[in-house]
Amino acid sequence: MTGPRDLNAQIESLVNRLRRRQVVGSWCVSIETAMLLRQVVSATRWNQVETLIKVVKEDVGRRLVMAQPRELAVGNIVCRVLRLIREVYNSEDATFDDNSAEDNDKDSNTDDDEKDEEIKSKSSQKIRTFSFYGGSGTGTNTQSSMINLLGDGSPMGAKRASVDDYRKPPNLKPLIISELQEMINELENTYVNIIDQAMEHIHSNEIIMTVGKSRTVEMFLKTAAKKRKFSVLVAETFPTYLGHEMALSLSEAGIDTTVISDSAIFAVMSRVNKVIMGTHAVLANGGLISVSGAQMVATAAKHHSKPVVVCTGLYKLSPLYPYDEDSFNDLVAPDPVFSFNEGDLIDKVTLLNPYYDYVSPELVSLFITNTGGHPPSYLYRLINENYDPDDTDI
Amino acid sequence: MDPVKKTAKELKAERRALQERQRAEKAARAAGNAAVPAKKPASGSGASTTVGSTSATSTTATPLSETAGSTKTTDSKQRHSLTKEINSKQVDMFSHLEITKGANTGLAPKEIHPAILVLGLQFSEFKICGANARCIAALTAFQKVIQDYKTPEGTTLSRHLPTHLSPQITYLVNARPMSVGMGNAIRHLKWEISTIDIEMSDDEAKKLLCEKIDNFIRDSITVADRVIVEYGLQKIQDGDVILTYARSSVVQQLLLEAHTKGIKFKVIIIDSRPRLEGKKLLNCLVNAGINCTYAFLHAVGFAMRDVSKVFLGAHAFMSNGALYSRVGTAMVAMMAKEKNIPVIICCETYKFTDKVQLDSFVMNEQGNPNDIVNISTTLAPKPGLLSEWLNKPDLKLLNLLYDLTPSKYITTVITEVGMIPCTSVPVILREYKPMVQ
Numbered sequence: 001m002t003g004p005r006d007l008n009a010q011i012e013s014l015v016n017r018l019r020r021r022q023v024v025g026s027w028c029v030s031i032e033t034a035m036l037l038r039q040v041v042s043a044t045r046w047n048q049v050e051t052l053i054k055v056v057k058e059d060v061g062r063r064l065v066m067a068q069p070r071e072l073a074v075g076n077i078v079c080r081v082l083r084l085i086r087e088v089y090n091s092e093d094a095t096f097d098d099n100s101a102e103d104n105d106k107d108s109n110t111d112d113d114e115k116d117e118e119i120k121s122k123s124s125q126k127i128r129t130f131s132f133y134g135g136s137g138t139g140t141n142t143q144s145s146m147i148n149l150l151g152d153g154s155p156m157g158a159k160r161a162s163v164d165d166y167r168k169p170p171n172l173k174p175l176i177i178s179e180l181q182e183m184i185n186e187l188e189n190t191y192v193n194i195i196d197q198a199m200e201h202i203h204s205n206e207i208i209m210t211v212g213k214s215r216t217v218e219m220f221l222k223t224a225a226k227k228r229k230f231s232v233l234v235a236e237t238f239p240t241y242l243g244h245e246m247a248l249s250l251s252e253a254g255i256d257t258t259v260i261s262d263s264a265i266f267a268v269m270s271r272v273n274k275v276i277m278g279t280h281a282v283l284a285n286g287g288l289i290s291v292s293g294a295q296m297v298a299t300a301a302k303h304h305s306k307p308v309v310v311c312t313g314l315y316k317l318s319p320l321y322p323y324d325e326d327s328f329n330d331l332v333a334p335d336p337v338f339s340f341n342e343g344d345l346i347d348k349v350t351l352l353n354p355y356y357d358y359v360s361p362e363l364v365s366l367f368i369t370n371t372g373g374h375p376p377s378y379l380y381r382l383i384n385e386n387y388d389p390d391d392t393d394i
Numbered sequence: 395m396d397p398v399k400k401t402a403k404e405l406k407a408e409r410r411a412l413q414e415r416q417r418a419e420k421a422a423r424a425a426g427n428a429a430v431p432a433k434k435p436a437s438g439s440g441a442s443t444t445v446g447s448t449s450a451t452s453t454t455a456t457p458l459s460e461t462a463g464s465t466k467t468t469d470s471k472q473r474h475s476l477t478k479e480i481n482s483k484q485v486d487m488f489s490h491l492e493i494t495k496g497a498n499t500g501l502a503p504k505e506i507h508p509a510i511l512v513l514g515l516q517f518s519e520f521k522i523c524g525a526n527a528r529c530i531a532a533l534t535a536f537q538k539v540i541q542d543y544k545t546p547e548g549t550t551l552s553r554h555l556p557t558h559l560s561p562q563i564t565y566l567v568n569a570r571p572m573s574v575g576m577g578n579a580i581r582h583l584k585w586e587i588s589t590i591d592i593e594m595s596d597d598e599a600k601k602l603l604c605e606k607i608d609n610f611i612r613d614s615i616t617v618a619d620r621v622i623v624e625y626g627l628q629k630i631q632d633g634d635v636i637l638t639y640a641r642s643s644v645v646q647q648l649l650l651e652a653h654t655k656g657i658k659f660k661v662i663i664i665d666s667r668p669r670l671e672g673k674k675l676l677n678c679l680v681n682a683g684i685n686c687t688y689a690f691l692h693a694v695g696f697a698m699r700d701v702s703k704v705f706l707g708a709h710a711f712m713s714n715g716a717l718y719s720r721v722g723t724a725m726v727a728m729m730a731k732e733k734n735i736p737v738i739i740c741c742e743t744y745k746f747t748d749k750v751q752l753d754s755f756v757m758n759e760q761g762n763p764n765d766i767v768n769i770s771t772t773l774a775p776k777p778g779l780l781s782e783w784l785n786k787p788d789l790k791l792l793n794l795l796y797d798l799t800p801s802k803y804i805t806t807v808i809t810e811v812g813m814i815p816c817t818s819v820p821v822i823l824r825e826y827k828p829m830v831q
Contacts, residue, residue, distance in 0.1 A: 127688060188633070247780070248780070250787035250788075252788075257788055257791040261667050262666060263691055263720075266725045267755075267794055268487070268792075268794075293692035299729060337689065345676065345680055351687070352696065352697055353690070354693050354696045
């Protein structure tokens with residue numbers, strides 16, 4: 001395949017594009033990162049899994065995250081890939097152990113066989129859990145790796161170590177790459193899985209409020225509009241005016257759309273049935289990093305007791321906690337707020353133009369993701385299954 | 395009365411010519427705009443009633459306007475057709491509130507005083523906006539009308555003057571719906587007229603009325619503002635960070651006075667589209683040397699972090715303790731309440747009203763939806779993505795001007811009779827203004 005120099009060039013290219021914000025939107029960023037990491041896994045030479053993990057995490061992953069720290073999707077994908085690698089390694093390890101211990105000649109590449117083996121297996125330190133996303137049929141808890149670090153609970157540990165170096169590479173690489181490919185397919189099908197749920201949530205003659213421009217919400221509403229008749233109020237979110245684009249697109253699909261100014265959100269909220277919005281990122285406590293103005297809408301909805309539904313793919317779920325609300329926010333150019341040709345007031349005035357808003361998890365009622373609908377209290381489980389705690393310091 | 399009778403035949407001929415021209419224009423327009431009215435089955439009933447009402451008012455206006463030349467009629471027709479299009483795109487929720495046609499000096503009846511004509515134009519173009527400013531401007535214009543008034547034979551001033559003033563008031567209301575304070579002021583004026591002694595001569599009566607109007611402005615607005623500022627100064631201390639929304643004349647006076655007294659505080663001004671009134675306040679405060687921060691409404695959550703007090707102005711105060719003010723005030727008050735920051739309203743008592751209102755739908759004002767299309771923040775308009783909104787059948791724009799803040803978000807109200815909780819508004823009305831009711 002491609003040599004290491006080409007790989008480096010690809011990495012450099014993505015890093016530069018991230019830094020210059022030429023890759024726009026979490027979805028595009030996620031897919032590009034995932035494909036790049038697949039290249040890394042296939043093109044790098046590695047004998048032990050630890051080397052691969054180090055390459056992915058420190059060499060490539062850290063560079064990508066540093067290029068655009070506000071784009072949390074990059075870190076999410078890197079964490080997912082690391083988790084995948086460790087899982088494949090652990091499950092391969094188990095079958096290899098069983099194979100060598102019981103002297104069976106089973107083909108360890110089929111998922112069903114692995115499951116049977118592990119249920120019958122004697123290596124009890126592996127705890128089997130189900131993972132809810134596509135990919136391997138079994139998963140291993142991270143605690144298993146911690147137990148291994150503390151010293152082996154089984155007499156086979158020493159034996160395993162000696163045959164590790166010899167047996168790993170031919171089996172693991174194609175497995176890991178196939179898992180990565182599945183993850184990329186899942187990413188590409190994110191929208192399809194989300195919009196399939198549209199009919200359950202939108203009914204006739206509803207008035208739905210949305211804020212900003214989210215591709216997910218747009219497709220969600222357009223799918224529902226094919227069979228149901230409802231109307232949408234779009235808050236225009238100045239100074240980015242994303243609401244204008246959203247309204248144009250929705251009205252072209254035949255949905256009855258009204259554009260309102262941000263100031264009228266509280267005034268019309270009493271007639272709205274539900275609020276559906278997208279988000280830039282979802283944090284580990286269920287809070288959102290969303291477009292500026294979302295906090296207003298969510299608070300107004302809570303005061304009127306209207307449900308707030310967030311449509312997002314799981315790739316936006318980040319294992320980070322918002323210890324400080326401002327750490328994820330960006331203050332962008334104040335020109336749309338107060339432009340230069342307004343005169344000499346500019347020197348004497350402080351102008352605020354935050355790009356993002358933090359919405360606390362109490363304000364959100366439901367997350368609609370590609371794996372189904374979840375309340376904010378369930379997100380910690382999804383994080384446990386998709387990410388490893390050692391990786392959050394990328 | 396005579397001019398109308400004389401030119402009845404000319405009038406008929408002119409009207410027929412007008413109709414022919416309108417018919418021709420409609421045929422030309424129908425070819426282009428066939429899509430717009432056709433695809434509206436749901437809002438069809440709402441649209442037809444609003445269109446019906448606008449055409450009804452216009453036909454009452456046109457017979458009186460024999461002064462209108464041909465150019466003026468085409469202008470008014472164009473604006474008329476545009477308003478018809480905008481009216482056919484009314485948002486259903488607000489179809490009970492008509493979008494005002496604006497002041498049309500060409501179609502004004504003859505007896506409208508020129509001062510009122512000017513005022514109507516200024517109101518509809520938003521050159522004068524703000525409850526206090528509009529009230530003072532309207533009362534000053536009425537002073538001029540009264541000064542130029544002559545009681546006709548066979549009737550007294552106290553009986554005829556109100557009927558003389560009524561068409562002027564109607565014209566102003568058509569230009570822009572009256573504010574609650576203005577309504578109270580005009581009711582007070584009518585009461586004053588009715589108590590004029592019949593024996594008094596015209597000149598004396600007119601002089602007395604003008605004096606009474608001056609007194610009203612002085613007592614209810616100017617001096618009241620000064621008393622409110624005095625009370626408000628007790629609430630501003632060193633180190634305060636004060637947040638205010640859009641532009642209230644009373645809050646502006648309060649902040650300027652606090653600065654002259656030497657109190658060290660910072661101000662955060664939150665502004666919103668499409669009126670962008672906060673800019674004027676910003677200019678004024680910065681020129682006085684106050685440390686100001688300026689942001690749009692979307693940043694209110696971000697800016698609210700450091701705020702210690704919120705001062706807001708009022709357009710009117712309802713009897714159920716709800717505040718009727720510039721759209722967006724409710725949002726600011728709610729966000730402040732979320733963070734347990736006190737919300738202080740500065741309001742004169744002439745803005746109190748007997749009405750009760752529960753939400754922002756019952757009584758409101760819709761502005762021109764085209765204001766939303768322009769996305770620049772400076773005077774030069776810059777059309778954004780929505781400039782073709784009239785051609786898109788499913789797209790509507792809503793430009794609300796006022797909203798209602800529920801009483802639970804308001805901490806206290808500063809009036810010239812003291813600092814009261816917002817639930818005491820009907821008590822004030824009962825105690826201080828029984829005569830006007």
